Amino acid sequence: MVSRRKFLAGGAALGAAGAAIYATPLAKNLFLPPKANYVLTAQQSQWDFGGHINKPAQVFTYQKDQPVPLIRMQQGQPFYARLKNHMLEPTTIHWHGIRLPNAMDGVPYLTQEPVYPTESFDYQFTPKDAGTYFYHSHFNSLAQLSQGLAGMIIIDEVKKPDFDHDIPLNLRDWRINENGKYQNFLEPITAAKAGTFGQLKTANWQVAPNHIVKPNSLVRLRILVSDVTRIFKLIVKDSSNPEAKAKIIAIDGNPIDDIRDMGREWIGPGMRMDIAILTPDEGQTIELVNTSTNKPWVVASLTSQGQSQKRVWQDLKPLPQNPIEPLDLQGAEIKKFEFSASSGEQEDLGINCAASDYIFWAINKTAIGHLDPNSSSLRPAANLKLGKTYIFEFTNITPQTHPIHLHGFFFRVLSSTKRKIAPHWADTSLIRPKETVRVAFNADTLGNWLMHCHILEHQKTGMTGYINVS
Ligand SMILES: [Cu+2]
Numbered sequence: 001m002v003s004r005r006k007f008l009a010g011g012a013a014l015g016a017a018g019a020a021i022y023a024t025p026l027a028k029n030l031f032l033p034p035k036a037n038y039v040l041t042a043q044q045s046q047w048d049f050g051g052h053i054n055k056p057a058q059v060f061t062y063q064k065d066q067p068v069p070l071i072r073m074q075q076g077q078p079f080y081a082r083l084k085n086h087m088l089e090p091t092t093i094h095w096h097g098i099r100l101p102n103a104m105d106g107v108p109y110l111t112q113e114p115v116y117p118t119e120s121f122d123y124q125f126t127p128k129d130a131g132t133y134f135y136h137s138h139f140n141s142l143a144q145l146s147q148g149l150a151g152m153i154i155i156d157e158v159k160k161p162d163f164d165h166d167i168p169l170n171l172r173d174w175r176i177n178e179n180g181k182y183q184n185f186l187e188p189i190t191a192a193k194a195g196t197f198g199q200l201k202t203a204n205w206q207v208a209p210n211h212i213v214k215p216n217s218l219v220r221l222r223i224l225v226s227d228v229t230r231i232f233k234l235i236v237k238d239s240s241n242p243e244a245k246a247k248i249i250a251i252d253g254n255p256i257d258d259i260r261d262m263g264r265e266w267i268g269p270g271m272r273m274d275i276a277i278l279t280p281d282e283g284q285t286i287e288l289v290n291t292s293t294n295k296p297w298v299v300a301s302l303t304s305q306g307q308s309q310k311r312v313w314q315d316l317k318p319l320p321q322n323p324i325e326p327l328d329l330q331g332a333e334i335k336k337f338e339f340s341a342s343s344g345e346q347e348d349l350g351i352n353c354a355a356s357d358y359i360f361w362a363i364n365k366t367a368i369g370h371l372d373p374n375s376s377s378l379r380p381a382a383n384l385k386l387g388k389t390y391i392f393e394f395t396n397i398t399p400q401t402h403p404i405h406l407h408g409f410f411f412r413v414l415s416s417t418k419r420k421i422a423p424h425w426a427d428t429s430l431i432r433p434k435e436t437v438r439v440a441f442n443a444d445t446l447g448n449w450l451m452h453c454h455i456l457e458h459q460k461t462g463m464t465g466y467i468n469v470s
Contacts, residue, residue: 038071038081042091042137042149048180049200052207057180059148060087060137067205068151070168075130075155081123083115089140090114091149093123096134096270096405097253097427098153100125102447105407108139109371110448110466115139129322129410130157131253132168132222132272142228142456146175146185146198150226155253161319163276164217164309169288169300170205172227173198191457192341192360194400195229201290203300210285210301217309218316219277219302220249221288223267228456231268231401231430233292234299236277240284247316250274254410254425255319264291268403270428270454276316279304324410324425327440328389335382336393339402339431339453342367342462360461361398361453367462381451381465384443391440396431402458403428406467408449411439428454443469 045065046056061068073079085091092115094106104125108114115121133153137144152170175183175198183196190196203209213219225232236246246262249255252272259276267273277286279302287301342362359367363381371378384390392411394404405428413426418435431437446469453463 039084040081040093041084041086043086044088045148047148047205049174049202050206052200053176053178053180055180057174057176057182060144061148062151068148068170070151070170071135071153073127073153073155075127075158078124078126082120083123084120085115085117088117090116091137091139091144092121093135094138094407095123095125095153096136096407097131097272097410098125098133098155099128099408099410099445102408102445102449105447105449106138107371107407107448107450110450127155129253129324130155130320131250131255131322132224132274133253134224134226134270134272136226142460143185145226145228145456146182152222152224152226154222157320159320161220162218162315162317163220164311165211165213165219166222167211167213167219167302168222168224169203170224170226171203171232171299172225173230174200174202176200186358186457186460188358191358191461195455195457197229198227201297201299208298208300210303212305213279213302214306215279215282215284215304215308216311217279217304218311219279221246221275221277221302223273223275223288225267225269225271227269229269231266231292231403232290232299234262234265234267234273235289235291236262236275237287237289238280238284239286240280245278245280245286247276247313248273249276249316249319251424252410252426252428254322254324256422256424258422259316259318260422266292266430268401268428268430268454269456270403270405271426271430274319277302278311278313278316282306282308322410322425325442325444327412327442329391329440332389332391332440334391334393336364336395337381337451337465338364339394339396339398339404339463340365341398358461361458361463363451363463363465366465368464369460369462371464380448380468382467384467384469386443386446386469389440389442391438393436393438394429394431395436396433399433400455400458401430401432402463403430403454404451405454406441406449406451408445408447409441409443411441414438414440446470
């Protein structure tokens with residue numbers, strides 16, 4: 001294990017903002033030192049959530065008896081990670097939101113063979129874009145994510161933005177009781193509705209962690225929802241000032257065009273949001289609160305202590321844009337996708353990846369719960385030509401909201417039939433009941449790319465498809 005001193009030394013190399021994170025006492029075990037070569041050993045471990053359960057739970061992680069680590073990459077620099085499988089079942093890693101070659105995308109049977117127990121697999125790519133991303137297992141995903149295999153990635157900008165603190169929050173629930181026992185990962189009754197919610201609510205595998213920050217400082221708070229079910233509705237509360245003191249600066253890793261005040265923000269599974277916070281005076285606290293249920297709860301908090309940094313909002317500068325090629329909307333072809341309950345004409349695609357006996361959902365009336373390359377019925381939901389711009393029209397005819405994720409690309413969320421959308425880049429978008437959302441993207445990378453609902457009980461019971469770019 002890496003010592004705390006080494007963590008701090010690693011942080012110091014990043015400058016003031018980096019050091020601030022590494023020095024956050026509660027989070028000391030979350031961070032691997034920034035480097036180009038990682039070994040990620042998928043393994044069974046134990047974790048007691050700081051005593052919030054009576055007996056440690058059996059979890060899956062990538063470091064012994066510690067939370068899934070945050071991985072740090074550098075924009076434009078090669079990244080390399082060896083995944084070693086020390087579990088008793090196959091696994092893979094998907095680098096959610098990162099634009100990379102298809103063979104590195106981590107989808108078993110579609111882009112690579114599963115990594116079997118005792119085997120390893122080398123992932124190697126150079127991230128083009130900076131921002132906040134997500135890595136997770138894509139094999140038996142519902143069970144492996146539910147037990148832990150889901151972490152945050154920070155890809156540092158070439159020129160580091162000027163924040164006093166950079167704080168990651170990986171939000172998720174655990175379906176475990178006070179004795180560390182898991183409830184079923186797939187519950188048919190709820191899988192056919194909004195999905196099954198967990199009981200133990202955590203940020204960075206901690207219950208309502210409190211971070212000490214400097215008074216009147218600028219914080220970059222990176223929020224990842226890695227939960228397999230819950231759609232959060234987040235607000236920021238300031239104990240000294242009822243007016244919101246938070247601004248949205250990026251969505252799904254991409255800086256938004258116009259920084260705006262944070263209100264009540266819906267963030268679903270797989271989605272990220274970076275917000276800037278101007279911290280209050282000494283002794284005051286800021287809380288991040290989830291209000292998506294009738295009993296709101298504090299997800300995490302920041303308390304001001306120490307020397308004032310005397311920052312003002314004018315110090316907040318827009319983040320540099322990622323290098324995304326302009327869209328050819330004039331020449332774009334429209335492809336329609338309807339997300340529905342399954343019609344009963346489900347495809348029987350054999351065993352594996354998301355094997356389930358239940359089918360409740362479908363994309364364009366095709367229900368794929370499993371991916372089997374040997375099945376003649378496994379075919380793309382759309383065939384795209386390399387280099388062309390496409391508009392995808394997502395229509396949700398179900399009574400549930402679905403966070404739809406497309407692997408391998410950023411799409412521009414253009415418009416909705418039900419609400420006003422400020423166009424922005426994303427890789428996952430919430431499609432509400434009876435809503436049609438239009439997104440557009442450049443099909444600029446070859447391969448088979450998965451597209452699915454990120455409520456994993458929905459993914460696993462039919463709301464999965466893929467597109468082919470050739
Ligand atoms: Cu869904």
